[in-house]
Amino acid sequence: MTFPVLSIIVFTPIVVGMLLLLFPAERKSEIRVAALAAAAICLGLSLFVYFSYNTAAGGYQFVEKFDWVPDFGISYHMGVDGISLPLVLLTGIVIFTGVLISWGMDDRPREFFAFLFILATGVFGTFVSLDLFQLFFFYEIAVFPMFLLIAIWGWQQTREYAAMKLTLYLFIGSVIALVGALAMYFTIGRQTGVYTFDMLKMSELQQSGALNLNITINSPFTGAVWINQPFEIVWFPFVFLGFAVLAGIWPFHNWSPDGHVAAPTAVSMFHAGVLMKLGAFAALRVGIMLLPEGAKFWMPAFVFLTVVNVVYGAFIAMVQKDFKYVIGFSSVSHMGLVSMGFATLNRVGYIGATLQMFSHGVMTALFFAVVGMVYDRAHTRNIPDLGGFVKKMPWAAVAFIIGGFVSMGMPGFSGFIAELPIFLGLWQAREIAPYYVVIAVLSATAIVVTACYVLRVVQNVFFGEFDEHKYHDGIADVTVLDKTAIVVLCSVLILLGVFPALMYPLVSSGVDSIMRLLGVA
Known part of the structure; x- marks a missing residue:
């Protein structure tokens, strides 16, 4: 097994975030130093992975995999390729500079940095996930802290409205995408007998024809055919648009400017700089690559x-x-x-x-x-x-x-x-x-x-x-x-x-x- 550098990148922020909550609230200088050290570790390891990647070989590298819930085909599966690795580096850069910019944060910095690091773990985890269930797990971890960061530390005039609007849009989008993802999971399982959330295996089964079937929906009143289209054509909009809400695609974009404006500076940097890329990346990785x-x-x-x-x-x-x-x-x-x-x-x-x-x-x-x-x-x-x-x-x-x-x-x-x-x-x-x-x-x-x-x-x-x-x-x-x-x-x-x-x-x-x-x- 390779050295679990991706796991260290993913879980360092949340571990440090939890440890920060153990610091006495009045020790603000130590809290800031610990936060900066954690961000520097994430950036340093991101740079290490980035420059260690073998471009000539391509494909997924630094892979970590073991069964998580084997009865449901869920695995702990991480790896990076030429699409996800730049985004891992981006996250490292933004979290590091975000901590620097937030050095003067005087209103509960302990809790602020803890939530910011939980958000970072969700983002890192989504970018390196090669298991669909795991991807959704980290994706939701990334969305939830945004509500608290904006609602508590945001611009007082609009923070509650913006936080709720952002959260509702993103949760609704992720639910729509989840419906499409589960449709893929169950259809591949019924067609092949292999129930798996492993995205590499799902892609392999898709290429072998596991999703080559038509979806037919009849009117419950007349029996007339409403829909008779190939599986991928029916379900692709659910997956792609569900994730693309987080990427700010029109007409599902208007949560984004309000969220930017209400958020504190470091959260705005993370929101626009990284979180919107999370939606675009997931739309690509799950929507385009699996369908x-x-x-x-x-x-x-x-x-x-x-x-x-x-x-x-x-x-x-x-x-x-x-x-x-x-x-x-x-x-x-x-x-x-x-x-x-x-x-x-x-x-x-x-x-x-x-x-x-x-x-x-x-x-x-x-x-x-x-x-x-x-x-x-x-x-x-x-x-x-x-x-x-x-x-x-x-x-x-x-x-x-x-x-x-x-x-x-x-x-x-x-x-x-x-x-x-x-x-x-x-x-x-x-x-x-x-x-x-x-x-x-x-x-x-x-x-x-x-x-x-x-x-x-x-x-x-x-x-x-x-x-x-x-x-x-x-x-x-x-x-x-x-x-x-x-x-x-x-x-x-x-x-x-x-x-x-x-x-x-x-x-x-x-x-x-x-x-x-x-x-x-």
């Missing part, structure tokens, strides 16, 4: 939902006056590009979608970190009330500008190497349907709109005249720990943009396995 025929049928239709995400999110972001809402709707727009990449059903589009998940995760964590820095000092997020902050907070200004370059897809930054393959994939997808070219053109307009709202924020928040009278007590510059978080996040965005080979071959190896399932050369 590839359903994906080929439905994704050319779902691409219309994604273009609404991209264009609508960008235009709504442009007219927002709340600094945090700008970034919230920007996330809706950029996550639409991820789903759009999935809809291309080709190799280059999927490479772009995976790179976009990582790039956007780091970028939006940087954005929300900067928003938090400004709000903590100005005590307002109203853009017209801000201005001239580059004089007081130059590090924050430079960080936001770098994030803006990434958001606009400027060459030399990670956004370019992520978004370009998606648009190339859309162009190639015209072989599926000619309207993919129109989708590409419409989505390209969002790049112009993105430039507009990024430049508007830069002009109105960081440049212009600083109101000395309004902020007569002065605005302090960001702390050393804030600067450390900025350096980490900006370095990743620049390094990936300048040296895409740091991630491109890894992602490519993971996408190749998806293309084989989809029957694409």
Whole structure:
């Protein structure tokens, strides 16, 4: 058995989180140090796994497996490939920088970091799960702490509403996805006699024809046939859309901006930077990879939902006056590009979608970190009330500008190497349907709109005249720990943009396995 490095990554946060609850509440410095140490361990081990992965061999590596509940075909099964490994690294980066940004958290930091680490365990566990039951187990662990983190530590004006709205949307989505997952489990079991939640085994049985049957539903009154369609075509929308709710797919997106705005800074970073990727990843891993025929049928239709995400999110972001809402709707727009990449059903589009998940995760964590820095000092997020902050907070200004370059897809930054393959994939997808070219053109307009709202924020928040009278007590510059978080996040965005080979071959190896399932050369 290999060294259980993935298990250590997954369970370190929750173990430390439980231990933090044993600390006396008044020992806040020790609590913060312990939290930072745990986050550093997770980041360090994530980097170790990332750079130890054998890209040439590809496939699932660092595999850990043993029977959990064998009577039901449930196993403890973990592993990473070229799709999940960048997201494991992303989670390590965001949890580490999130702890740095939250160093000044003075309201029950013990409980705050404990819940944040429980959330991290759920996210890590979902990304490395190769058992469907286990994936759902960790997925739900990731959703529940969000309610508490927002409801207790969130923005007082909307935190209870936003926390409940977010939780209801995500639980309803996961229930819908669970129905589809159980349909796969029982159908494969009846067809083959093998009842298993092992996703590798389920994929193998799917390829051997275990799901090649029609679902027929008759009217209870007349006996007329209502539905007579192949299994995968019937159940794919349940699985894909159920998970895609967490990815903010239109029209199930409106929980997301409210959740972003109400959450404390580190939770906003985790929410937009990582949690939304959880939904996209699960939609890919469970929906597309286990039901590839359903994906080929439905994704050319779902691409219309994604273009609404991209264009609508960008235009709504442009007219927002709340600094945090700008970034919230920007996330809706950029996550639409991820789903759009999935809809291309080709190799280059999927490479772009995976790179976009990582790039956007780091970028939006940087954005929300900067928003938090400004709000903590100005005590307002109203853009017209801000201005001239580059004089007081130059590090924050430079960080936001770098994030803006990434958001606009400027060459030399990670956004370019992520978004370009998606648009190339859309162009190639015209072989599926000619309207993919129109989708590409419409989505390209969002790049112009993105430039507009990024430049508007830069002009109105960081440049212009600083109101000395309004902020007569002065605005302090960001702390050393804030600067450390900025350096980490900006370095990743620049390094990936300048040296895409740091991630491109890894992602490519993971996408190749998806293309084989989809029957694409």
